[in-house]
Amino acid sequence: MKAYKQVFSELKEQNKTALIPFFVIGDPDFDTSLAVVKAAIDAGADILELGIPFSDPIADGPTIQKADIRAMTSGMNVNKALEFIRRVKDYRDIPIGLLMYYNLVYQYGAEKFFGDFHEAGVNSVLVADLSIDDAGEITGPARSAGLDTVFMVTPNTGPERMKRIAAKTTGFVYTVSVLGVTGSRERLSDTVEDLVGRLKSLTDVPVCVGFGISGSEQAATVTRAGADGVIIGSRIVGLIESNLGDGEGMLAQISTFLAEVRAAI
Amino acid sequence: MKYKGRFGDYGGFYVPEVLIPVLEELEEAFYRFYEDAQFVAELAQLSRDYSGRPSPLYHAKRFSEHVGFEVYLKREDLLHGGAHKVNNSLGQGLLAKYMHKTKLIAETGAGQHGLATAMIGALFGMETKIFMGVTDIERQSVNVHKMRLCGAQVVPIEGGTGTLKDAINDALRYWTAHVTDTFYLFGSACGPHPYPTIVKHFQSCIGKEARQQCIEQIGRLPEMVVACVGGGSNAIGIFSGFVEDKDVRLVGVEAGGVGVGRGLHAATLVAGRVGILHGAKAYLLQDEQGQVCETESVSAGLDYPSVGPEHCLLKDTGRAEYVAAEDDDVLDAFGLLTRTEGILPALESSHALAWLVSQKGKLDPGTVAVVNLSGRGDKDVSIVEERRPLAE
Numbered sequence: 292m293k294a295y296k297q298v299f300s301e302l303k304e305q306n307k308t309a310l311i312p313f314f315v316i317g318d319p320d321f322d323t324s325l326a327v328v329k330a331a332i333d334a335g336a337d338i339l340e341l342g343i344p345f346s347d348p349i350a351d352g353p354t355i356q357k358a359d360i361r362a363m364t365s366g367m368n369v370n371k372a373l374e375f376i377r378r379v380k381d382y383r384d385i386p387i388g389l390l391m392y393y394n395l396v397y398q399y400g401a402e403k404f405f406g407d408f409h410e411a412g413v414n415s416v417l418v419a420d421l422s423i424d425d426a427g428e429i430t431g432p433a434r435s436a437g438l439d440t441v442f443m444v445t446p447n448t449g450p451e452r453m454k455r456i457a458a459k460t461t462g463f464v465y466t467v468s469v470l471g472v473t474g475s476r477e478r479l480s481d482t483v484e485d486l487v488g489r490l491k492s493l494t495d496v497p498v499c500v501g502f503g504i505s506g507s508e509q510a511a512t513v514t515r516a517g518a519d520g521v522i523i524g525s526r527i528v529g530l531i532e533s534n535l536g537d538g539e540g541m542l543a544q545i546s547t548f549l550a551e552v553r554a555a556i
Numbered sequence: 557m558k559y560k561g562r563f564g565d566y567g568g569f570y571v572p573e574v575l576i577p578v579l580e581e582l583e584e585a586f587y588r589f590y591e592d593a594q595f596v597a598e599l600a601q602l603s604r605d606y607s608g609r610p611s612p613l614y615h616a617k618r619f620s621e622h623v624g625f626e627v628y629l630k631r632e633d634l635l636h637g638g639a640h641k642v643n644n645s646l647g648q649g650l651l652a653k654y655m656h657k658t659k660l661i662a663e664t665g666a667g668q669h670g671l672a673t674a675m676i677g678a679l680f681g682m683e684t685k686i687f688m689g690v691t692d693i694e695r696q697s698v699n700v701h702k703m704r705l706c707g708a709q710v711v712p713i714e715g716g717t718g719t720l721k722d723a724i725n726d727a728l729r730y731w732t733a734h735v736t737d738t739f740y741l742f743g744s745a746c747g748p749h750p751y752p753t754i755v756k757h758f759q760s761c762i763g764k765e766a767r768q769q770c771i772e773q774i775g776r777l778p779e780m781v782v783a784c785v786g787g788g789s790n791a792i793g794i795f796s797g798f799v800e801d802k803d804v805r806l807v808g809v810e811a812g813g814v815g816v817g818r819g820l821h822a823a824t825l826v827a828g829r830v831g832i833l834h835g836a837k838a839y840l841l842q843d844e845q846g847q848v849c850e851t852e853s854v855s856a857g858l859d860y861p862s863v864g865p866e867h868c869l870l871k872d873t874g875r876a877e878y879v880a881a882e883d884d885d886v887l888d889a890f891g892l893l894t895r896t897e898g899i900l901p902a903l904e905s906s907h908a909l910a911w912l913v914s915q916k917g918k919l920d921p922g923t924v925a926v927v928n929l930s931g932r933g934d935k936d937v938s939i940v941e942e943r944r945p946l947a948e
């Protein structure tokens with residue numbers, strides 16, 4: 292299984308930044324979602340960030356909320372998400388970061404959850420509503436399953452806390468570029484460059500930036516700030532939403548968009 | 557965070573990272589001010605002159621005759637705004653002021669907490685936004701209008717079933733993006749730490765007064781204290797005054813909706829399983845995989861799939877018991893109190909009354925039951941009219 296380390300060091304040699312698209316697993320349905328993810332891989336995605344849909348995604352804006360509803364309505368659940376990841380890995384050995392809300396892990400049982408998803412081919416987990424303060428509830432089982440634990444740093448994270456987050460994080464640090472929930476933004480906050488800079492001085496773990504990045508220009512800005520990866524979610528999920536009746540168009544637009552960003556970073 | 561905010565294993569602060577610094581700031585401010593002499597004095601004065609505390613303890617004799625034991629009502633319905641919610645909104649609003657926050661946001665179900673917060677926003681001159689599900693906006697339109705009259709903006713929430721849970725989701729999202737100047741005035745004794753502790757603190761006046769009033773008016777403690785449980789604020793407020801009195805039975809009444817086991821309801825402690833929602837580990841109504849269930853109740857204020865963490869612990873230790881009352885019995889109890897006493901109870905509070913009615917013939921005639929009459933039912937008149945039309 293391909294590791295993050297390998298991807299990041301290969302990209303570094305080529306002087307490139309990792310392109311990390313985010314998808315809600317099963318949006319709008321299992322087959323279309325799989326086709327979209329494969330298209331993203333073909334368009335140059337280096338790592339995938341995949342979210343399991345949840346009924347109450349408090350860290351997400353309207354675009355991803357709607358994707359969660361589409362996926363759940365078409366029957367996506369934790370067991371089917373495992374199957375989905377196996378199918379992605381059958382297509383390409385690409386590192387996968389899994390994103391979910393804590394209740395899904397808790398109900399499944401952390402040990403079994405992480406074990407099963409690692410076996411399916413996941414590299415890391417990020418629990419959207421679990422901070423480092425309660426990390427103890429997942430780091431043990433995640434590590435013994437062989438998974439990296441990704442945590443977030445946000446624009447309002449103080450220096451002391453940033454150190455503690457960096458220390459608990461393996462795989463990559465998820466740096467949130469704006470105060471707020473997920474969603475495309477016209478512009479990023481001015482603090483993002485400073486944030487990336489401070490993190491880089493604290494840790495050797497790669498730093499990836501997400502939330503609000505909606506195009507090549509912003510992706511390039513983040514890259515210049517020193518980020519090792521760029522995570523793009525709502526913008527791509529929005530392309531799924533606006534092409535619901537047109538599978539071909541959906542794949543084409545997402546491919547074009549990702550290829551464009553790939554070229555810019 | 558300085559404290560873990562745990563009640564046994566329940567509670568905590570399961571929130572996205574971006575909210576941690578804000579909750580830390582809130583925790584720090586609460587512990588700095590809650591015993592501060594000036595803060596305490598200002599809150600005491602406003603509680604008396606603005607809210608109308610202390611609220612009376614009233615012996616409902618004709619209602620008592622009907623059920624066959626002695627029922628005393630803790631009259632939170634008489635407070636300004638018409639519910640216990642003002643206790644919390646005033647306390648947290650004052651805290652917001654001491655923290656130099658200029659804007660308030662709040663979620664609301666029945667509109668009582670939204671109204672209480674809108675009133676406090678007007679009182680302190682703070683810009684106020686209330687998040688409310690579209691279903692609740694429709695069934696609690698009187699309160700929506702009152703909030704607007706107080707100058708608050710009511711933000712309609714379409715997501716989910718358009719009820720309290722969805723309003724909390726969006727209030728949390730909004731807060732995430734506006735943490736610098738905005739104070740989230742949370743309405744019940746649930747959610748992430750430090751809210752369960754803060755809300756309990758500001759609602760504990762109910763229990764303190766009620767205990768004192770029992771001693772003065774009855775000469776002894778009651779056999780039982782009964783309250784409805786949505787998120788759990790009015791219940792924890794009154795329970796807190798009696799929890800050390802081991803002989804006093806504490807009964808929390810949840811929303812049985814159309815029937816636990818038969819259809820949708822909101823009886824979290826009665827029928828839920830431990831899970832994580834809105835920042836806390838607590839009993840939760842959820843499917844097998846952990847997706848949160850839809851709920852239903854005739855009362856918007858109890859229509860919520862989770863519950864305060866301290867109630868979860870009180871249930872597990874057996875110190876309090878939790879039961880459910882179904883919509884039809886609730887409407888009957890509403891009618892009974894109205895006709896026997898001329899008091900219109902909120903449909904939320906009517907759940908507590910419905911359980912008392914169900915105890916008719918099962919309790920000794922000398923039994924004293926104190927009920928937290930958490931609010932008045934003016935807001936519910938049109939629902940009652942629809943469900944129980946008066947004969948011509």
Ligand SMILES: Cc1ncc(COP(=O)(O)O)c(C=O)c1O
Nearest residue numbers: 668786787788789790857930931
């Ligand atoms: C009158 C009244 N009682 C009770 C409740 C339920 O809330 P809690 O369980 O926090 O007391 C509400 C909520 O809106 C209410 O308006």
